[in-house]
Amino acid sequence: MDGALVVVQLLNGIQLGVLLFLVAAGLTLVFGIMDFVNLAHGALYMIGAFICASLTLALDSFLIAIALALPATFIVGYLIERVFICHLYHRDHLDQVLATFGLILVFDTLVHMLWGPAGISYPLPNWMNGQVNLFGFVDFPLYRLLIIFSGITVAIGLYFVIVRTKTGMLIRAGASNRTMISALGVNINQLFRYVFATGAMLAGFAGMIIAPITEASIGMGSDVLLIAFVVIIIGGIGSIRGALIASLIVGLIDTMGRSFLDDLMKLVVSNQAAETSAPALSAMLVYILMAAILFFRPQGLFPPKTR
Amino acid sequence: MFKKALLAAAVCGLISAPAFAADSVKIGFVTTLTTGAAVIGNDMKNAVDLAMEHIGSKMGDLDVEMIFEDDGFKPEIGKQKTDKLVKSDDVDFVAGFIWSHVLLASRKSALDAGKFLISSNAGPSQIAGKLCHENFFSTSWQNDQTPMAMGEVLNRNGVKNLYIMAPNYAAGKNMSAGVERTFNGTIVGKDLTKWGKDAQLDFSAELAKVKSSGAEALFVFYPGKAGGAFIKQYQQSGLSESTKLYTVFTVDAISLPKLQAGKLEGVLGSLATQFWSPDLDNAQNKKFVSSFKEKYGTYPSFYAAQSYDTVFLIKSAVEAVNGDLSNMNGMRAAMEKADYPSVRGPYSYGKNHFPIQNFYLREAVVDADGNWTTKIVDTIYENHQDTYVSECPL
Numbered sequence: 001m002d003g004a005l006v007v008v009q010l011l012n013g014i015q016l017g018v019l020l021f022l023v024a025a026g027l028t029l030v031f032g033i034m035d036f037v038n039l040a041h042g043a044l045y046m047i048g049a050f051i052c053a054s055l056t057l058a059l060d061s062f063l064i065a066i067a068l069a070l071p072a073t074f075i076v077g078y079l080i081e082r083v084f085i086c087h088l089y090h091r092d093h094l095d096q097v098l099a100t101f102g103l104i105l106v107f108d109t110l111v112h113m114l115w116g117p118a119g120i121s122y123p124l125p126n127w128m129n130g131q132v133n134l135f136g137f138v139d140f141p142l143y144r145l146l147i148i149f150s151g152i153t154v155a156i157g158l159y160f161v162i163v164r165t166k167t168g169m170l171i172r173a174g175a176s177n178r179t180m181i182s183a184l185g186v187n188i189n190q191l192f193r194y195v196f197a198t199g200a201m202l203a204g205f206a207g208m209i210i211a212p213i214t215e216a217s218i219g220m221g222s223d224v225l226l227i228a229f230v231v232i233i234i235g236g237i238g239s240i241r242g243a244l245i246a247s248l249i250v251g252l253i254d255t256m257g258r259s260f261l262d263d264l265m266k267l268v269v270s271n272q273a274a275e276t277s278a279p280a281l282s283a284m285l286v287y288i289l290m291a292a293i294l295f296f297r298p299q300g301l302f303p304p305k306t307r
Numbered sequence: 308m309f310k311k312a313l314l315a316a317a318v319c320g321l322i323s324a325p326a327f328a329a330d331s332v333k334i335g336f337v338t339t340l341t342t343g344a345a346v347i348g349n350d351m352k353n354a355v356d357l358a359m360e361h362i363g364s365k366m367g368d369l370d371v372e373m374i375f376e377d378d379g380f381k382p383e384i385g386k387q388k389t390d391k392l393v394k395s396d397d398v399d400f401v402a403g404f405i406w407s408h409v410l411l412a413s414r415k416s417a418l419d420a421g422k423f424l425i426s427s428n429a430g431p432s433q434i435a436g437k438l439c440h441e442n443f444f445s446t447s448w449q450n451d452q453t454p455m456a457m458g459e460v461l462n463r464n465g466v467k468n469l470y471i472m473a474p475n476y477a478a479g480k481n482m483s484a485g486v487e488r489t490f491n492g493t494i495v496g497k498d499l500t501k502w503g504k505d506a507q508l509d510f511s512a513e514l515a516k517v518k519s520s521g522a523e524a525l526f527v528f529y530p531g532k533a534g535g536a537f538i539k540q541y542q543q544s545g546l547s548e549s550t551k552l553y554t555v556f557t558v559d560a561i562s563l564p565k566l567q568a569g570k571l572e573g574v575l576g577s578l579a580t581q582f583w584s585p586d587l588d589n590a591q592n593k594k595f596v597s598s599f600k601e602k603y604g605t606y607p608s609f610y611a612a613q614s615y616d617t618v619f620l621i622k623s624a625v626e627a628v629n630g631d632l633s634n635m636n637g638m639r640a641a642m643e644k645a646d647y648p649s650v651r652g653p654y655s656y657g658k659n660h661f662p663i664q665n666f667y668l669r670e671a672v673v674d675a676d677g678n679w680t681t682k683i684v685d686t687i688y689e690n691h692q693d694t695y696v697s698e699c700p701l
Contacts, residue, residue, distance in 0.1 A: 005519040012511040057568070117345035118561075121535050121569040124543075131545040139518075141543045144511065213543070214508040214536045215565070217343040223505040258512040262498070275499055279475045283501050 004138045009259045010252070011134075015144045017251025018151025022206035023224055024231040024243040025158060026199020032238020032304060033174040034089055034192050037096045040080070040103035041203055041228070042221025048073045048204025049216035050111055053120040062125050066208050070201055077200020081193050108218050119217030147209050154202065155244050162240055171195060175238040175304045230290045236300025246301060250286050257282030331370040332625055332632065335392030336614075337385055337403040337413065338427075340377035343532040346561055347405055347610050348377070351427060353603050354595075354611035358618035361598070366625040369632075374398065378405075380503065382412035389413040393420040399632050400425060402617050405530075405610065407431035407450060407477035418442055423624075423638070427617045428610055430661065431477045432484075436698035439659040442635070444642050446616040446649075447609075448582050449661045449693035450481030451488065453555045454528065456580040456666035456687040458489030461524060461553060467492045470522035470550070472513055472537075474502035474529065482528040482555060488694070496520045508536045514544040525550045527557055534562040535569075542573040554579045558671050560608035563679040575671050575679065582662070583612050583651045584669050584683045591619075591648040606680050612650045623647035655690075659699040663692045 027041045051072050055065035084103065088096050124143055131139040162168035173181045174188055182188045207220070214220070231250050235242025262278035269277075293300065336355060338348035352375055364371050374396055378385035385404070392398045393416060401417040402425040404410040410429040417424040423442050426434075430449040434440075461469060469492055473479035479499055487494060496516060501507040517525055525546070529537045534557040541552060558579050566574050585596045585606050595615055599607040607615070620642055627641030628634040643656050654664040666688040669681040 002519060005515060008515040008519075009512055012515060015511065016509070112341075112345075117341075117343070117349060118565065119343055119346070119532050119535075121539065121565045121571075123570045129543055139545060141511075141545070143543060210509070213540055215532065215539070215569075217532050218345075219342055220508075226505070255512045258498075258500075258507075259516060275497055276475060276480070279499050279501055 005259075007135070007138050008140060009255055011140055011144070011148070013252035013255035014248060015148050015151075015251070016255055017248035018148055018155070019206050019210055020224070020228060020231050020251055021155060021244050021247035022151060022202045023228040024235070024247055025154075025240060026196075026202050027225075027228050028232040028235065028238055028240065028243045029171065029175070029195050030192075030199055031232060033171065033178065033188075033195060035178070036085070036089060037093050037100065038085070039097060039100040039225065040107065041199070042223075042225030043104050043107035044073060044077055044080075044200040044221070045203040045207035045224055046111060046216070046218070046221035047076055047107065047207070048201075049207035049211035049220065050115055050120065051204070052208035053122045053211060053216045054115075056122040057120070062122070062128075062212070066205075069208055070205060073204030074197050074201040077197035077204075078193065080200070081196040085196065086189070086193075104222060107221075111218050115216075117218060119215050120211075121215040122212060124212045143212065150209065154205070158240055167191070172304065227286065230286055232300075233290055234293050234300060236303035238304040239300070239302045242300055242302030249289070253285050253289060254282065257285045261285075331372050332366050332400070332621070333372045333374065333396060333398040334400045334402055334618075334621060335374045335376060335389070335396060335398040336427075337376045337378050337388050337392070337401065337409070339380050339405055340375065342380045344380050344405065347531050347608070350561060350608050350611045351403065351405070351614040354599065354607060354614040355618055357595075357599055357602060358615045361594075362618065362622055366622045367630045369625060369630045376403075378409050378413075380406065380409075382406075382408045385409035386412045386416055389416040393417055393422050398422065400621050402621070403427050403614070404429045407481070410434070411477060414438070414440070414443070421635070423621075423635075423642075425617055425620065427614045429478065430481075430693075432481050432695050433477075435659050435661050435693050436695035437700075439696075439699035439701055441639060441660075441701060444620065444656070444660045445662060446620055447613045447662075448664070449695060450478050451485030451695070452666065452688075452691060452693050453580050453582070454482045454485030454526070455489045455694075456668075456691070457526060457553055457555055458486040458491075459687050460578065460580060460668055460685075461486075461526070462489070462491050464524075466490075466524045466551075468495045468522050468524075469493070470495055470517045470520055470525045471497040472510070472517070472525065472527045472529075473499055474506065474533070475499035476502045478530075479528060486526050495522045506533055508533055510537060510540050511544075514540060514546060517550060518544065518546055522550055524553055526553050526555075528555050529557045531561065534558065535565045538562065538566060538574050539569065539571055542571055547573055552577050555581075556609075558681070560585070560606040560611070560680070563671065563681075564605060567679040575673065577671050578684075579669050579671075579681070580666055580687060581609060581669050581681070582664050582666055583609050584667060584681050586680075586682050587651065587667075589648075589650070589652045592650040592652075595650050606678070616647075616649050616651070619647045619649070620645070657692050657696045658701050659693075659696045661693050661696070663690050665689050666691055 052069040128143045231246045235246030261282045265274035340348045376388035400423045405428045407429040426445045435449040498513045624638035624641045628637040654662045667683045668685040670684045672682045
């Protein structure tokens with residue numbers, strides 16, 4: 001285990017973390033403010049990736065494609081809220097889960113019909129494909145570094161909006177006590193519609209920037225959704241700060257587990273047992289953490305201040 | 308009176324039905340038609356449809372009824388679908404199966420019901436060895452064989468140290484065991500990654516480990532959509548300068564068109580071992596590849612080739628017994644001869660009913676029309692038999 005490898009794996013973990021944050025941010029706000037369980041959030045991650053893939057291949061420019069795909073996913077998110085979600089707020093969680101699970105199936109099939117089952121792979125601009133030398137002793141893929149930067153930029157931007165602006169104050173108030181804020185004359189439904197669409201856009205953005213690495217594929221949203229729920233449970237439902245910190249924790253645990261767990265396990269069990277059980281165990285680590293959090297601190301690490 | 312006649316007719320029907328030979332051959336084909344892996348299943352289905360067209364949906368005098376089922380990439384669903392095929396559809400043959408874990412879960416349902424089970428892809432070591440069965444046949448290979456050939460290639464190329472990456476499931480372990488069996492150098496590292504419906508597609512941590520291990524060569528097995536994702540990340544990680552990539556079942560007619568669309572030229576020139584390639588020179592293969600390209604616009608994958616062969620293998624069995632589907636022994640004896648035009652050329656069966664066949668080295672190249680495909684550059688093994696056959700009690 002050498003220093004350069006540890007640094008690279010730390011960066012890989014942070015990169016995974018900021019990606020999870022982009023998905024979890026919208027999810028935690030929607031869950032926190034409107035008490036609405038949105039399983040279809042992952043579908044927007046997938047839609048973002050597919051829209052961006054088509055635009056990249058059509059326009060031959062990844063950056064322009066992202067610039068156009070962002071408002072497109074915002075609109076898709078807005079329409080979903082307008083057409084489906086707004087009817088479900090008064091229902092209980094089971095109805096919401098069933099309805100949004102249905103939406104997942106609808107979107108998966110829709111993508112299958114529009115883009116085919118194969119998934120789309122799209123190229124990055126050449127200048128993004130290289131390596132950069134960091135601190136003089138590690139090489140790291142430039143594109144992954146850009147993901148970290150854009151994720152952190154979004155996090156700072158969100159923090160600013162939520163902590164320093166009036167809209168942000170209303171969102172925080174909504175997360176704390178929805179009835180009170182609507183009694184004070186704020187149109188919480190209108191506010192929520194934009195929060196939902198923004199969350200959709202952020203999830204879409206995550207999909208757009210990961211797809212050049214893993215490619216846009218059907219079901220990519222469901223994979224990330226599960227782990228995003230783990231993130232918001234660890235971080236505290238409704239808390240952006242919690243989502244950020246929990247995302248980084250989960251990203252680091254997952255990456256570090258995959259990197260070093262098998263070597264550690266080889267010290268105590270046979271090589272073959274370590275090789276086959278380490279990946280399973282490292283996939284479990286974040287769920288073990290979640291279980292521990294639920295047991296010792298069920299409200300999450302950084303719950304929004306309520307009541 | 309009328310009632311009586313009806314009853315008599317019904318009784319007659321019941322008694323006489325088994326005496327007549329069936330008027331159609333029913334084949335159940337289990338593959339993956341949903342999730343990202345549907346791209347493989349569709350390729351197999353296309354090949355079966357093409358084969359049905361080429362035989363005019365007839366085997367001897369019998370009509371052929373093909374029933375496709377989707378396993379959803381899950382062993383438990385595959386088993387349910389196999390149960391449905393043997394119990395409610397009462398098929399004569401169960402074929403297909405991309406995934407080793409799905410085949411392992413489903414085999415008992417088909418074999419206990421006394422049906423023939425034909426794997427058009429998966430070749431887990433258990434079924435070649437201890438779990439071998441007289442009614443099981445493979446038109447593909449045993450999982451270990453292709454990577455064993457790759458180990459041989461690595462030796463010939465003078466590779467001294469190797470890093471292995473594969474998914475953590477039955478076939479992934481077989482692939483890794485296969486290359487380890489024949490490779491003479493040292494294995495400096497090995498990663499088995501999460502697989503299934505929520506498979507790991509981001510290999511950043513593993514690629515960083517490969518880089519820091521200083522391995523000369525990297526051996527991977529990533530079938531389906533993971534293959535494209537892996538190749539991209541391999542290229543982005545800058546590993547290609549220090550570590551040469553050797554693959555099995557990863558660079559194929561499924562991943563190459565996508566890699567071409569994504570302009571990932573790093574994959575061209577990469578080496579893989581395989582029992583078949585679109586450019587293999589025999590009449591059946593030429594007909595298969597050209598009509599497949601004409602009908603679907605792409606090169607067939609090896610999954611398609613095996614599925615196409617499956618239909619012709621079954622046809623040879625049905626015709627050998629003149630359509631008497633109750634003659635299991637006759638059909639088994641016919642299939643054991645492998646007496647049909649295979650797209651890989653002639654081959655024979657071992658006692659565990661896995662093919663004894665050649666393995667070639669394929670290189671990813673650009674064809675005359677500018678499409679990316681694979682070309683045979685060398686023959687690694689001639690008439691190679693898997694190693695588990697000695698454990699088969701048949």
